[in-house]
Amino acid sequence: MDIHQFLELFVGRWRSQRSDHQFSQENGSDIRSVIDIIALSGDHLEVLAICQKYNVEAIASTQPMQLSWEEESLSSNKPKGKSLFVAVPDPLNANKGLILTDYAKGNYEFAEDESLSIQTITDQGLIEERVWYGNPNLRFRVATLVQTNFTSDRVVSSSKFYSEIRVAPPKP
Amino acid sequence: MDIHQFLELFVGRWRSQRSDHQFSQENGSDIRSVIDIIALSGDHLEVLAICQKYNVEAIASTQPMQLSWEEESLSSNKPKGKSLFVAVPDPLNANKGLILTDYAKGNYEFAEDESLSIQTITDQGLIEERVWYGNPNLRFRVATLVQTNFTSDRVVSSSKFYSEIRVAPPKP
Numbered sequence: 291m292d293i294h295q296f297l298e299l300f301v302g303r304w305r306s307q308r309s310d311h312q313f314s315q316e317n318g319s320d321i322r323s324v325i326d327i328i329a330l331s332g333d334h335l336e337v338l339a340i341c342q343k344y345n346v347e348a349i350a351s352t353q354p355m356q357l358s359w360e361e362e363s364l365s366s367n368k369p370k371g372k373s374l375f376v377a378v379p380d381p382l383n384a385n386k387g388l389i390l391t392d393y394a395k396g397n398y399e400f401a402e403d404e405s406l407s408i409q410t411i412t413d414q415g416l417i418e419e420r421v422w423y424g425n426p427n428l429r430f431r432v433a434t435l436v437q438t439n440f441t442s443d444r445v446v447s448s449s450k451f452y453s454e455i456r457v458a459p460p461k462p
Numbered sequence: 463m464d465i466h467q468f469l470e471l472f473v474g475r476w477r478s479q480r481s482d483h484q485f486s487q488e489n490g491s492d493i494r495s496v497i498d499i500i501a502l503s504g505d506h507l508e509v510l511a512i513c514q515k516y517n518v519e520a521i522a523s524t525q526p527m528q529l530s531w532e533e534e535s536l537s538s539n540k541p542k543g544k545s546l547f548v549a550v551p552d553p554l555n556a557n558k559g560l561i562l563t564d565y566a567k568g569n570y571e572f573a574e575d576e577s578l579s580i581q582t583i584t585d586q587g588l589i590e591e592r593v594w595y596g597n598p599n600l601r602f603r604v605a606t607l608v609q610t611n612f613t614s615d616r617v618v619s620s621s622k623f624y625s626e627i628r629v630a631p632p633k634p
Contacts, residue, residue: 309481424618446596451623
């Protein structure tokens with residue numbers, strides 16, 4: 291499996307369960323949501339725009355997608371959001387490259403064990419994410435938030451574990 | 463960091479939080495426990511015995527340990543247990559080898575990204591585990607149970623995510 295095939299499997303509707311482990315407090319929580327991932331063409335206007343924003347050639351992107359999610363909640367005001375997700379492989383080594391989203395530009399590495407690691411520097415700190423498949427219809431993710439400070443200590447302030455079951459195939 | 467240094471960091475008392483994601487039912491649950499890990503000498507009687515049981519030279523083991531855990535629970539009958547944990551590196555490549563426990567013999571692989579993967583065949587199915595550190599006092603684990611059947615499908619029946627915070631250093 292290469293990075294393109296790996297990302298191709300993203301496309302579809304997923305039912306997601308997330309467990310939050312906060313290290314500043316004792317409480318964890320479980321959140322369920324539905325995630326829709328649709329493939330975009332490389333010359334989609336939004337893909338062109340985000341590539342331009344980060345000064346990247348849109349033609350270099352692979353399997354650009356739009357992700358949208360909505361949390362299950364009894365309130366009428368369900369938390370939801372959406373973002374582009376555009377991978378831009380390094381032309382010399384497709385196992386490394388950039389991930390462009392609406393929020394930030396991250397770096398990815400696709401490892402021999404077919405896991406995708408993404409590192410993104412944000413206002414809150416460094417987000418380290420790892421994505422892998424249990425099988426083609428079951429996706430796992432672990433995201434940790436690392437506070438970078440003036441010492442060399444890695445202060446991890448939270449981690450989230452997601453298991454995501456595919457509930458619908460890609461739309462035709 | 464090599465496999466020995468990685469395992470050395472295991473030693474100590476850990477406060478563990480576990481999130482269970484079951485795929486046969488909608489419910490997840492969070493379980494907290496305390497884990498004590500003590501280092502054993504390579505010629506400890508129990509280490510010798512488990513190596514003999516699996517027909518392995520005890521002198522080949524590295525950083526043998528005893529793990530014991532007790533779940534936090536309001537009932538007086540708290541779930542608890544203990545097990546040996548004995549890594550036996552392949553003499554030609556220490557990044558691969560065996561993990562012997564009271565329950566089974568598994569195979570490990572220590573990857574370049576300093577994560578330890580363990581595969582163990584049990585009566586319940588194949589247990590795939592990955593262990594890594596957020597920092598030296600924060601350990602993460604994901605364990606998935608894969609049902610192997612006569613088709614080539616990988617049926618994952620459950621996954622557990624653990625975040626474990628060191629609460630005490632190794633005993634002297």
